Amino acid sequence: MTILRSAIPIxxxxxxxxxxxxxxxxxxxxxxxxxxxxxxxxxITHHTKHHAKYVNTANTILSGDDATSTLTLExxxxxxxxxxxxxxxxxxxxxxxxxxxxxxxxxxxxxGGGGKPDEKGLLSNLILRDxxxxxxxxxxxxxxxLTAFGSGWAWLGYDKEMGKLVVSKTIGAGNPLTEGIxxxxxxxxxxxxxxxxxxxxxxxxxxxxxxxxxxxxxxEENLKLAIKTNNADEL
Numbered sequence: 001m002t003i004l005r006s007a008i009p010i011x012x013x014x015x016x017x018x019x020x021x022x023x024x025x026x027x028x029x030x031x032x033x034x035x036x037x038x039x040x041x042x043x044i045t046h047h048t049k050h051h052a053k054y055v056n057t058a059n060t061i062l063s064g065d066d067a068t069s070t071l072t073l074e075x076x077x078x079x080x081x082x083x084x085x086x087x088x089x090x091x092x093x094x095x096x097x098x099x100x101x102x103x104x105x106x107x108x109x110x111x112g113g114g115g116k117p118d119e120k121g122l123l124s125n126l127i128l129r130d131x132x133x134x135x136x137x138x139x140x141x142x143x144x145x146l147t148a149f150g151s152g153w154a155w156l157g158y159d160k161e162m163g164k165l166v167v168s169k170t171i172g173a174g175n176p177l178t179e180g181i182x183x184x185x186x187x188x189x190x191x192x193x194x195x196x197x198x199x200x201x202x203x204x205x206x207x208x209x210x211x212x213x214x215x216x217x218x219x220e221e222n223l224k225l226a227i228k229t230n231n232a233d234e235l
Contacts (some may be wrong), residue, residue: 003038020095021059025100033108042196050192051099058092071163073097077177091200094173098153102188107215114212123220130165137167138210141187144169145206154206156219157181158226160202165223184222185214 005042027047030211032040062069068076068089076082076093107113117123124134131137137156144167145154152171157208159166168176176183187209194205 021062022053022055022096024048025103027103028215029106029108030100034106035211037109037197037212038106038194039197042192042194045196046192047099047103050190051096054092054095054099058089058096061086061089061092074177077175078124083178091173094175097177098173098175098186099186101183102153102186104218105187105215106209106213107218109212112217114210114214115216117216117220121220123216123223126165126223137165141168141185142203142206142210145187145189146203150191153187155181155183157183158223160226163227182222182226184226185219 015082024047026118027043031043031047034043051117062071068082069087071079073093073096076090077097117127118173127134127137131140141154141156148154148169148171150171152169152174155167156174157166157168157176158164161180168179168181170176187206189202189206194202198205
């Protein structure tokens with residue numbers, strides 16, 4: 001199997017710098033820090049059971065394959081050949097990346113999580129330019145989160161070819177990196193992310209995520225890295 005190694009550069013504040021064996025990252029906050037929005041039991045189970053299983057499964061697959069064992073998560077995700085011929089590896093590698101990114105997209109409610117980004121920042125300016133208003137953006141990304149059938153993710157990404165922010169949804173382990181779009185924010189809408197706290201009420205979880213948990217500083221940093229600028233010259 002010939003693997004393309006010159007993957008699209010991942011210019012986000014989270015990116016895996018090394019190849020396998022992959023490790024389960026520590027959370028950037030305590031297991032009880034996101035309460036009452038996400039409970040301690042949910043976070044423990046989600047991190048130490050689900051995320052950990054993806055890490056272990058991917059490492060098991062890679063341990064017996066010299067052709068893929070030196071690849072980073074991003075190279076695996078962006079490889080069309082792996083997606084088509086080894087979907088189990090793709091799914092587990094993508095879920096490692098997706099979850100590691102998701103954890104950083106949140107910050108505790110009592111530490112500034114949720115609400116709106118800094119109105120003077122680049123992110124706010126581009127949201128206004130590309131969606132017309134923050135309310136329009138939030139309606140779009142909440143709709144993506146609520147209409148992802150079954151299990152999946154909703155994303156805010158930067159499309160460098162179009163030079164704009166885009167909202168998308170993916171099913172299963174899908175990731176916008178496969179489309180050449182750089183993720184800058186995500187929300188996990190697999191049931192294990194919220195069911196213990198909200199049962200079938202995905203809409204309540206999604207609303208609470210944006211009201212109280214989004215780490216807008218992290219999203220802003222991702223955007224600046226994605227467009228390789230620290231100012232609003234592109235506006």
